Amino acid sequence: MSNPKLSRRDLIKWGLAAAPCSLVQPVFAQAVLPKGPITLVVPFAAGGATDVVSRLVAQKLSERIAHSVVVENVAGGGGAIGAAKVAKAAADGSVLLMGTVATHAINPLSTPPAPYDAQRDFAPISLVATVPNVLLVSASVKAQNVRELIAMLKAAPGKFSYGSSGVGTPPHLSGELFKSMAGVDIGHIPYKGGGPAMTDLVGGHIPILFDVLTGAASHIRAGSARALAVTTSKRSASFPDIPTLAEAGVPGFETYTWNAIFGPSKLPQPLVDLLSTELQAVVAQQDVQAKLKDLSATPVGSTSEALASMVKTELDKWGTVIKSIGGLKRD
Known part of the structure; x- marks a missing residue:
């Protein structure tokens, strides 16, 4: 000591x-x-x-x-x-x-x-x-990675929205930073917590969700939600196969x-x-x-x-x- x-x-x-x-x-x-x-x-x-x-x-x-x-x-x-x-x-x-x-x-x-x-x-x-926070998409979204997602969003500005656990939460602000740094036009749907937001993502009611990795982990492991990237500068030890947003297409991105x-x-x-x-x-x-x-x-x-x-x-x-x-x- x-x-x-x-x-x-x-x-x-x-x-x-x-x-x-x-x-x-x-x-x-x-x-x-x-x-x-x-x-x-x-x-x-x-x-x-x-x-x-x-x-x-x-x-x-x-x-x-x-x-x-x-x-x-x-x-x-x-x-x-x-x-x-x-x-x-x-x-x-x-x-x-x-x-x-x-x-x-x-x-x-x-x-x-x-x-x-x-x-x-x-x-x-x-x-x-x-x-980390994590960027997730529903099964209905065809994009398989962050670059494909950004291309999809830029091709249809204003058509898609993302969910979060509420206004002012870290996932919400991660989404806003993503919009700014990736140069995409997507709306925000605030929920009263990560649970209801995840339910709507899994149910296909929203296409994109920013969530805290702790809450999303079980859904990622079960395959009910597809994780495209974590928001930290380094990959998560619990999900080493999920890339960071910085390496997946948004250089310099980091939130947690x-x-x-x-x-x-x-x-x-x-x-x-x-x-x-x-x-x-x-x-x-x-x-x-x-x-x-x-x-x-x-x-x-x-x-x-x-x-x-x-x-x-x-x-x-x-x-x-x-x-x-x-x-x-x-x-």
Whole structure:
């Protein structure tokens, strides 16, 4: 296990200057962690992919730091309510957030804006995993690959539409980015979730669907939906035969859903460093990697600096897409 960077002043502060090296990590950890349990806020309902990932991470992190980590679901507002709760929480490490592209890119750029600033109001800790979105077509679509699909759409502008799990969701914005980068004219049909959208795709009521790979996986394996490409820069380990959109005909295309841990903005740096180090170690565990891959997620585990950089990149990317469609207005 690697230790957070500790100066001699830090060691003296915690009374560890003369302690054996093997004792520094556990004693230091208990010194900087909150006295009570850590609550990991999941800004969506229980049972979803983010909730499953969060409970896995909470259990493993608790084991590593010998400190209770409990999950609390605070759903609503597309993730904004739970995220706002953490943004306003005490900066002592007692409340953390399992953030997503929705809480830290899409919601802050929507109309009306989220009740927090995605960069100013949070301390980035570690990116846990990324999950591809996937471009699917129904059995009635003759195109067998992305290039054939683009040619088909360009030959009949405005004739075809694609479905998504709703306005402002990552699949919706993946579809809008595809329209822009591929130069095609297709309409958008929003659904109240990925399930109803997939039902209509399988039933032949819509020809094209952008979905989260986690939700689409069983249909792809069953052959009821045909996947043409994933949206990440690299192929998914769970579906290595499905090409990326970038290699299949839309160079430079990259979108994904992600899960990352954040704290309130003024979280002490020693605590940020400790949690980031431990979360990276959690994600590196073989059983955690296996579970994440079962969910069609790509395990990451990152530094706080890398997560901060990614959030900025996501805001810049999605800001351009959302502006191009005149903003996002939620009911």
